[in-house]
Amino acid sequence: MFILKLQLFYMKSHKFEFKKLDKKGERCSNTEIGFLLPYRLESLEYFMKKIYSRDEFCIGCHLCEVYCRLQHSESGNLLKAFKKEFPHPLAAVRVEEKGNLALSVRCQHCEEPLCLYACLGGALSRNAESDMVSYNPVKCIGCWSCILACPFGAIKQDKEQKRIFKCDLCIGEAMPACVTNCPNEALVYIDSPENDSDRLCDNHNQAEKIKGGV
Amino acid sequence: MEEVKYLIIGNSAGGIGAAEAIRQVDDDGAVGIVSAEPYPAYSRVRISEHLACGCPLEDILFRPADFYETNDIHFIPGRKAEGLDAKAHIIRLDDNTEISWQKLLLATGGLPIMPPIKGINKKGVFSFTNLDDAIQIDKYLGDIGEAVVIGGGLIGVSATEALVKRGVRVTVVEMKERILNTILDEETSAMEAAAMKQAGVEIIAGSTVTEINSDKANPEKISSVTLDDERVIPCRLVIVAIGVTPRTELAASGGIEVNRGISVDSSMATSQPDIYACGDVAETYDFVYGENRLNPIWPSAYLGGRVAGFNMAGVPTIYQGSTVMNTMKYFGVDIASAGITVPPDDSYRVFSHRNCDIYRKVVIKDNCVVGMVFAGDIEKSGIIFNLIKERLDVSQFCELLTTDDFGLTCLPEELWRPQLALPAN
Ligand SMILES: Cc1cc2nc3c(=O)[nH]c(=O)nc-3n(C[C@H](O)[C@H](O)[C@H](O)COP(=O)(O)OP(=O)(O)OC[C@H]3O[C@@H](n4cnc5c(N)ncnc54)[C@H](O)[C@@H]3O)c2cc1C
Ligand code: SF4
Ligand code: SF4
Numbered sequence: 001m002f003i004l005k006l007q008l009f010y011m012k013s014h015k016f017e018f019k020k021l022d023k024k025g026e027r028c029s030n031t032e033i034g035f036l037l038p039y040r041l042e043s044l045e046y047f048m049k050k051i052y053s054r055d056e057f058c059i060g061c062h063l064c065e066v067y068c069r070l071q072h073s074e075s076g077n078l079l080k081a082f083k084k085e086f087p088h089p090l091a092a093v094r095v096e097e098k099g100n101l102a103l104s105v106r107c108q109h110c111e112e113p114l115c116l117y118a119c120l121g122g123a124l125s126r127n128a129e130s131d132m133v134s135y136n137p138v139k140c141i142g143c144w145s146c147i148l149a150c151p152f153g154a155i156k157q158d159k160e161q162k163r164i165f166k167c168d169l170c171i172g173e174a175m176p177a178c179v180t181n182c183p184n185e186a187l188v189y190i191d192s193p194e195n196d197s198d199r200l201c202d203n204h205n206q207a208e209k210i211k212g213g214v
Numbered sequence: 215m216e217e218v219k220y221l222i223i224g225n226s227a228g229g230i231g232a233a234e235a236i237r238q239v240d241d242d243g244a245v246g247i248v249s250a251e252p253y254p255a256y257s258r259v260r261i262s263e264h265l266a267c268g269c270p271l272e273d274i275l276f277r278p279a280d281f282y283e284t285n286d287i288h289f290i291p292g293r294k295a296e297g298l299d300a301k302a303h304i305i306r307l308d309d310n311t312e313i314s315w316q317k318l319l320l321a322t323g324g325l326p327i328m329p330p331i332k333g334i335n336k337k338g339v340f341s342f343t344n345l346d347d348a349i350q351i352d353k354y355l356g357d358i359g360e361a362v363v364i365g366g367g368l369i370g371v372s373a374t375e376a377l378v379k380r381g382v383r384v385t386v387v388e389m390k391e392r393i394l395n396t397i398l399d400e401e402t403s404a405m406e407a408a409a410m411k412q413a414g415v416e417i418i419a420g421s422t423v424t425e426i427n428s429d430k431a432n433p434e435k436i437s438s439v440t441l442d443d444e445r446v447i448p449c450r451l452v453i454v455a456i457g458v459t460p461r462t463e464l465a466a467s468g469g470i471e472v473n474r475g476i477s478v479d480s481s482m483a484t485s486q487p488d489i490y491a492c493g494d495v496a497e498t499y500d501f502v503y504g505e506n507r508l509n510p511i512w513p514s515a516y517l518g519g520r521v522a523g524f525n526m527a528g529v530p531t532i533y534q535g536s537t538v539m540n541t542m543k544y545f546g547v548d549i550a551s552a553g554i555t556v557p558p559d560d561s562y563r564v565f566s567h568r569n570c571d572i573y574r575k576v577v578i579k580d581n582c583v584v585g586m587v588f589a590g591d592i593e594k595s596g597i598i599f600n601l602i603k604e605r606l607d608v609s610q611f612c613e614l615l616t617t618d619d620f621g622l623t624c625l626p627e628e629l630w631r632p633q634l635a636l637p638a639n
Pocket of ligand 1: 248250251464494510
C-alpha cells in the first residue's frame with residue numbers, strides 16, 4: 001500500500017467566486033475559492049512513469065500512431081493489421097500539427113483521473129500495481145462519458161466495437177511502442193518532467209537497446 | 215449501538231466516490247454504507263441493459279463484488295435510514311437499529327416524479343430509475359407489444375431503447391416541442407429523433423398524457439392513454455420518465471437546510487455540522503451559471519462525493535463545481551453536450567459546423583465557452599468541456615473550436631505543456 005501524503009495546492013492561480021445560499025435560497029455571501037480540485041496526491045513511492053512529448057523534436061511523422069496500432073493488433077503484422085483485421089486496431093495516440101508545432105498526445109494517467117470519476121460502467125480503474133488508469137473492455141458500455149471528461153481528448157471511440165480505446169502503456173513491454181519507435185526521440189518514458197537528464201538518457205539507451213535488439 | 219467514524223447513506227455514484235476518497239487518506243476509520251436497495255453498487259445507467267437483454271446484476275456492478283471487503287467497509291444493504299438526529303449524531307434505520315457516526319454523508323439521490331395523472335396508480339405504470347424498476351417491467355412485459363413512455367428526456371430515451379430491443383412498439387410523449395430539450399439543441403435533438411423514428415418509435419411532442427385508461431372488463435390493466443388533444447394511444451405498458459426530484463426527507467428530518475435540494479457549501483457541507491451531501495440530492499456549485507443548482511448527473515455526484523469524503527476525513531478540499539454534461543449513444547447516435555446548448559438571448563455567440571452526421575457547436579459568452587454540443591465525432595469534446603471549466607478567454611481562437619483539426623495545439627501552451635510535454639529548452 002502506498003503511503004499517501006496529501007498536500008494542498010492550487011492548480012490555477014486565477015480564482016472565481018463561490019456563491020453560498022441563504023435560507024431562502026438566495027445568494028448571500030461570496031467567498032473566493034481556489035480553482036480546480038485543490039488537492040494533490042503525493043505518494044512517497046509514486047513512481048508513475050509517463051510518456052512525455054518533446055515537441056521541439058517531433059516532426060509530425062505519425063509513426064507513433066502507426067506503431068501503437070500495430071502493437072494493439074491481433075496479428076502484429078503491418079499489412080495484415082490494416083487490411084485484413086476486423087475489428088480494425090486503433091491507435092491510442094494522436095499527433096496534432098499546427099504551424100511549426102507537432103504534438104503527440106495520449107492518456108497521461110492523471111493523478112486525478114476525471115475519466116475514471118465520470119465512468120458510468122466501472123470500466124476504468126486505477127491499477128493497484130502500476131498506478132496507471134487502466135481500462136476493462138468487458139465492462140465498457142461505450143457511453144462516452146469518460147470522453148467528455150478527459151481534458152486532453154485522449155480517449156478514442158472504437159465505433160466498430162462500441163467501446164473506448166485508450167493508452168495502456170503497452171503493459172508487459174519494456175517500453176511503450178510509440179516511445180521505442182519514435183525515429184526522432186521526441187517521446188520519453190520517465191518518472192516526471194523535472195527529472196534529471198541522467199534518467200532521460202537511461203530511458204533513451206533502453207529504447208535504443210530495444211530497437212537494436214529486435 | 216453500532217459506532218462508525220464515517221457513515222454514508224446511499225450506495226451509488228456519490229456514496230462510492232466518498233468512500234473511495236476516505237479510504238485513500240484513512241485506512242483505519244470505520245466506514246459504513248447504508249443502502250435502501252439490496253444490491254452492491256450497480257450502475258443506474260445500465261438498468262436499461264437489464265431490461266433489454268437480461269444482463270445480470272454482476273455485469274452492471276461498477277465496482278468489483280468484493281469492493282466492501284477489500285476496502286473494509288461495513289455495507290448495510292436493503293435498509294432505509296429513516297430518522298436523523300443531527301445533534302446526537304445518530305441515524306435510525308427502518309428496523310429500528312441505530313448507528314452513531316462522527317461524519318455523515320447524505321447521498322440519497324433522487325426519486326422519480328410521478329405527476330397526478332388519472333390512472334397513474336394502475337398496474338402496468340412504472341418509473342425507470344432503479345434496478346427493481348427494470349426487473350418489474352421485465353416481469354410484466356410478457357407479450358406486450360405497445361408501450362407509451364411519458365417524457366422524452368435521457369431516462370425516457372434510455373427506457374425506449376430497451377423496450378425497442380425487446381420488440382415493443384413505443385410511443386414517446388414529450389410535453390415540450392422536442393425530445394431531450396433540456397440538454398440538446400434543435401439540430402442534435404432532431405438527429406436523435408430521426409434515429410428513433412428509423413427504429414420505429416413514434417414521438418409525439420408538444421403533448422401531455424391526461425389519463426391512463428383501462429378496459430371495463432379488466433379495470434386493473436392498461437388499455438390506452440389519452441392525450442391533452444383527446445387523442446387515444448393504445449398501449450398496455452406506461453413508463454413515466456419526466457424527471458427526478460431530490461430525496462430530501464431524511465435531511466429535512468434532521469433539520470438540515472433544504473432548498474430545492476440540500477444546500478451545501480464549497481466543501482459539500484450542509485447547514486448542520488459534520489453532515490455533508492452530494493449528488494442528485496444536493497444543490498451544488500455550477501460553474502456555468504455561477505450559482506448552486508441541481509445537476510443530477512453521474513460525474514458531479516462522484517466528484518462531489520469525493521470532495522465530501524476528503525473533507526470528512528479531515529483533508530480540506532474544495533469542490534470546483536460542475537455543470538450539466540451528458541453523453542449518449544442511444545439508437546446509434548453519438549452525442550456529447552454540456553452547459554448552455556441553446557443561447558437564451560443574442561448576447562451569446564455561436565460557432566457551429568456540420569458535415570453530414572458530424573456536428574459541432576460551441577456557445578460563447580463574454581469570450582468564454584459556456585456550452586457545447588458535439589455529435590458523430592466526439593473525441594475532442596473533453597477539450598472543449600475543459601475550456602468551459604477553466605473559463606478561459608477563447609477570443610483569440612474561437613473560430614477554430616469547431617473545425618476538424620481543432621486540438622490542444624490550438625490552445626495556449628500552459629493548458630497542455632505541464633502535463634503532456636517536456637519544457638522546451
Ligand atoms: C436510466 C438512467 C439513465 C441515466 N443516464 C445518465 C447518463 O447517461 N449520464 C449521467 O451522467 N447520468 C445519468 N443518469 C443519472 C445518474 O444515474 C445519477 O445522476 C447518479 O446515479 C446520481 O448518483 P447519486 O449517488 O447522487 O444517487 P443515486 O444514484 O440516486 O443513489 C442514491 C441511493 O441512495 C439510496 N437511498 C436514498 N434514500 C435512502 C435512505 N433514506 N436510506 C438508505 N438509502 C437511501 C437509494 O436507494 C439509492 O440507491 C441516469 C439515470 C437513470 C435512472
Ligand atoms: S483519459 Fe484523460 S483524464 Fe483519464 S487519465 Fe488519461 S489523460 Fe487523464
Ligand atoms: S465509455 Fe466505457 S470507459 Fe468510458 S465512461 Fe462509458 S463505460 Fe466507462
